[in-house]
Every structure is written in C-alpha cells, then in structure tokens.
C-alpha cells in the first residue's frame with residue numbers, strides 16, 4: 001500500500017479506504033499492552049553509585065578555585081540557552097551585574113554535555129538557535145550539528161558579557177530567601193556563599209540522564225557509555241565527525257531507539273565491527289532532508305531582523321496543532337520543517353469540520369484520520385528503504401504519531417541495510433538482563449564489548465520532583481521549601497512566578513508557552529518576560545516582587561480546568577505520558593497555556609508592554 005502526503009499543499013485528507021482504521025487501532029492497543037509496566041518512571045535509575053563515573057565531565061577538567069563571597073544583582077542557575085537568553089535579555093534592559101552558574105565547564109547546557117556522534121538540532125536551526133538577529137550568526141545547515149550549537153552558546157556568552165561573573169563546574173546546594181534583606185543566599189558545592197537580589201532558574205527539560213532499570217546492569221564487564229557523556233577516548237573520533245577507529249574491532253550494543261538513537265546509530269554503524277540495536281519501541285522516522293541552509297533563509301537572516309519573522313511563522317504554523325483552531329491567523333510558512341508541516345496539516349484537518357458540526361469528538365475524529373494516514377506513510381517508508389522484510393516489519397511503529405516525539409533522519413533506516421547492523425526486536429519488553437558478557441533478550445545472550453545507553457532523561461517531573469531534579473533546596477519566604485510548596489504539583493503564574501518565592505523566576509516549559517518542538521524559542525520569550533519584570537521593579541524603586549496567592553491560585557485553577565498535558569494516557573508508554581501511569585494532579589499540571597502558544601505569547605507581550613503586572617506585588621525591603 002503506497003500512501004503519500006508529501007505534497008506541499010496542505011489540504012485536509014480523507015481516510016484512505018485501504019486503511020482499516022479499526023484493525024490498526026486494535027494493533028495499537030495490543031502493542032501498548034506489551035509495553036505497560038507497573039513501575040512506570042521508577043524503572044529508571046540515575047548515573048549514581050557504580051555508574052557515578054559515567055556522570056563525570058568528559059570535556060573539561062575541574063580546576064580548583066577560591067570560593068566566592070560577594071553580591072550580584074541577578075544570578076541564574078543553569079548555563080544552557082535558558083540562562084543565556086535571560087542574561088542577554090537582562091543585558092538589553094541595562095542589567096549587567098549577572099552571574100550564571102552551571103555544573104558544566106562552560107555554557108551550552110544540553111549541547112555542552114551531549115556530544116555523541118551525529119548530534120544535531122531537531123527543530124530547524126533558524127528557529128532553534130536563539131538570538132540570531134542579535135548575534136548576526138547565520139547557521140550553516142538547515143539542522144546544524146552539535147559543535148555549531150555549542151559555539152553559538154559561547155558566542156552569546158561572550159557577546160553579552162556573561163563569562164565575567166560566571167561560575168562553572170559549580171552546583172547550587174542550598175538557596176535561601178533572606179527575609180528583610182530582599183535577596184537570596186546561594187551556597188554551592190565549591191564552598192561559595194554569595195547573595196543575589198534576583199534569582200533565575202532554568203535547568204532544561206531534559207538535563208538529568210537516566211539509565212534503564214535492567215537487572216544486572218552493574219555487572220557488565222565491558223565499557224558502558226551514556227549518550228549524554230560520550231567517551232571519545234574509548235571510541236576514537238570526535239564530535240566534529242572524525243572516524244571512530246576505536247570501534248572497528250568492537251561488538252557494540254545500543255539500548256534505546258528514541259530521538260538520540262536515531263542520530264547516533266548511523267554514525268556508530270559506520271565504524272562498529274558489529275552493532276546490535278536493542279529496540280523496545282520503534283520511533284517514527286520521516287525524511288529530514290538536511291543540507292546547507294537555504295538561500296532564502298540566508299537572505300532573510302541577513303536582513304537583521306529575519307529571525308523574528310521566522311519565529312512568528314514557526315509558532316503560528318506549529319501552534320495549529322497545539323492550540324485551538326485559529327481561523328483568520330494565517331502566516332506564510334517560512335520555516336517549512338517537519339513541525340510546521342504537521343501543524344499546518346492538523347489545522348487544515350480541524351478546519352475541515354463544518355462549523356455546524358463542530359465538537360471535540362468531530363475534531364478528534366478528523367485529526368485521528370490524518371494521524372492514521374501519517375503513520376501508514378511512515379510504515380511504508382520503512383518498506384521502501386529497509387531491504388530485509390523481517391527487520392522492516394520490526395521497525396514499524398504502531399501508535400498515534402504524537403504518542404512519541406516524531407522522528408526525522410536521512411540515514412537511520414538505511415543503517416539497517418548494512419551487514420554489520422542487527423536489530424534485536426525485544427517485542428516491547430526491553431533487554432531482560434545484562435550479564436558480565438553482554439545483553440540478554442528472550443533467553444539469548446548477545447556478547448558485547450561496549451553498551452551505549454541511549455535511554456533518555458528524566459522528564460515531566462514537575463511538582464516536588466522538579467526540586468529532586470534540580471539537585472538543590474530552594475527555601476523561600478517563611479522557610480517553605482519549593483518541594484513542599486509543590487508537593488501536589490507545580491503551582492505558578494505563567495510557569496515562572498511562584499508565590500512564597502519573591503524575586504525568583506523559573507524558565508521551563510510547563511504552564512506557559514510550552515513549545516514542545518522548540519524549547520529555545522520558549523526560553524527566549526520567558527527571558528524577555530523576566531527581564532521586563534525586573535526592569536520595572538527596579539524602575540519603580542522597589543526591591544521585591546512576588547506573585548500574589550490569589551493570582552497564582554486563579555491561574556492554577558484555570559490550568560486544572562482547561563489545561564492538557566502533552567501526552568495521552570492511552571498512548572504507548574514513554575516520557576510524554578508519565579510512562580503509561582494514570583495522570584495524577586501533578587502530571588495534569590504539566591500542561592501549557594490552554595489557549596495555545598500564540599495566545600500565550602500575545603498575552604505576555606501585552607502584559608509586559610502595559611508594565612502594570614497587577615498579579616505581581618511589589619514592595620520595598622523592610623530593612624531599607
């Protein structure tokens with residue numbers, strides 16, 4: 001069956017009569033059942049205990065330094081794109097006494113740590129790389145590779161003078177509100193104890209690597225690598241793509257077939273003597289069509305404010321899926337990547353329902369038909385590329401497209417045609433055991449020299465889990481710990497302001513713009529918001545700002561009534577849906593602004609332009 005939706009004109013589709021919707025959905029349920037586990041997210045473990053050395057910084061030695069005891073106006077915990085955008089936006093507002101601290105040895109966050117071969121951005125560079133208009137950088141590829149992203153992070157750090165006060169290889173341990181002095185006291189694992197009037201936190205949604213809970217995982221006598229801490233001293237090669245000569249005589253196992261594995265496997269396949277890919281759930285893999293950045297994009301970016309237009313185009317076109325249908329808001333798709341393509345299609349599908357017949361059920365049915373077609377198209381692509389019919393069959397995903405992060409790659413499926421690459425289909429059960437010699441599936445042991453864990457990161461941990469993931473205690477006014485305040489789920493205004501925690505701003509995805517496909521764009525909007533509030537507080541001559549309890553409660557009540565977490569409980573388990581567990585209040589609150597990203601951005605723009613911030617109480621220090 002050949003079904004193709006690859007035409008550029010996005011028009012609503014009707015279900016192809018060759019697709020048996022009922023049988024397909026029954027297959028989805030069957031596959032989901034195979035993957036359900038009672039331990040949900042607790043099946044995973046961290047890089048601790050016997051795996052602690054996997055978490056060490058492979059990129060830069062930790063250098064001894066004197067502890068710091070001073071005062072800065074703004075401290076941001078996290079040196080990835082959230083912190084960098086915050087630093088840049090504060091700089092634009094004239095606030096330059098800024099310190100960023102990070103456990104890594106430099107700026108870059110996820111791109112500092114994740115230097116596995118093949119790493120590249122997953123959203124088009126022209127919208128993924130923040131502050132292109134400000135820095136003048138023009139990406140080299142449609143989806144640039146890791147080294148260019150890391151360089152860009154450093155570029156922002158240099159341009160906005162963020163290195164001057166930065167503290168790297170430094171983890172906050174306790175951060176305490178100093179009542180009466182309108183400031184936070186920051187203590188770190190390097191013996192620092194400094195104060196800061198304002199505090200920002202941006203830890204990234206996927207910053208804590210996790211290992212699969214496979215029995216015996218600690219027994220393996222060969223080399224273990226997590227993709228977030230690649231070891232080129234073992235594999236040879238480098239992040240820029242030099243050959244991994246160290247793998248030429250190795251039997252390599254890769255556990256995991258998510259977004260990371262899609263990028264990694266084609267590279268490992270080129271060098272490993274034998275590569276065994278242990279698959280629990282296949283990813284969807286559409287064509288990426290990467291290559292040099294298009295001339296039109298270069299021209300647009302050369303104009304000086306081209307990225308602003310690209311970002312607007314991206315969010316309006318993508319938001320057609322996340323947000324409510326918005327007829328009348330049409331913006332030309334200048335980005336044309338997989339996300340905007342899906343967004344346009346979803347929206348066309350939703351708008352195809354006649355207004356007089358419109359209901360949630362009718363909308364879901366229309367989108368469901370499109371989904372069946374898109375998934376069939378992806379399964380067909382596998383048959384077209386993968387030559388061994390059994391391998392092709394095993395690689396086919398059976399779930400709704402957005403049950404997992406939609407994947408794109410130009411070489412992943414092709415890798416399985418190499419004679420040295422073997423797919424080990426665990427039929428939804430995963431690797432059953434790791435022994436001293438290798439991995440066991442269905443009673444068969446696969447001897448290995450190295451096991452690469454492409455097993456992902458902790459995610460969706462709002463509520464008290466956020467604090468566990470952050471790794472430090474945040475003690476607010478009245479001695480309340482953030483984990484106590486969020487014991488029953490994350491409670492904020494706009495995903496950023498928390499009652500009881502004055503002068504503190506969190507940059508993260510939930511309860512705000514929630515741009516699932518483009519985290520950095522969401523970061524930069526949040527950073528603009530944060531900088532506007534701080535500038536206003538200072539301009540008024542105030543010392544403190546804090547969201548009122550009433551405003552926060554009203555916002556949370558609205559989220560509980562209308563918010564939708566990204567995942568669906570009936571999907572195949574994964575990090576989008578709390579690994580298939582029933583959603584509690586805490587997971588429910590891991591949602592975006594219910595009216596969608598575009599509506600959120602417009603609301604915040606107006607909020608900042610008005611400069612009134614009625615939900616935020618401002619006051620002078622009681623010690624002033």
Ligand code: NDP
Pocket residue numbers: 035119120121122123206212213214255256257258259260261263278279280281405429430431454455456457573574575
């Ligand atoms: P994922 O959580 O998406 O994937 C983890 C993989 O490990 C899954 O295939 C999972 O299987 C598998 N796994 C877990 N336990 C076992 C087991 N016991 N046996 C066998 N397999 C197992 O992590 P990724 O690192 O791939 O991606 C996480 C996210 O990071 C992405 O969704 C994306 O948002 C982001 N990312 C972004 C990139 C970019 O922008 N360039 C690149 C890479 C990642 P199962 O599916 O069955 O749970």
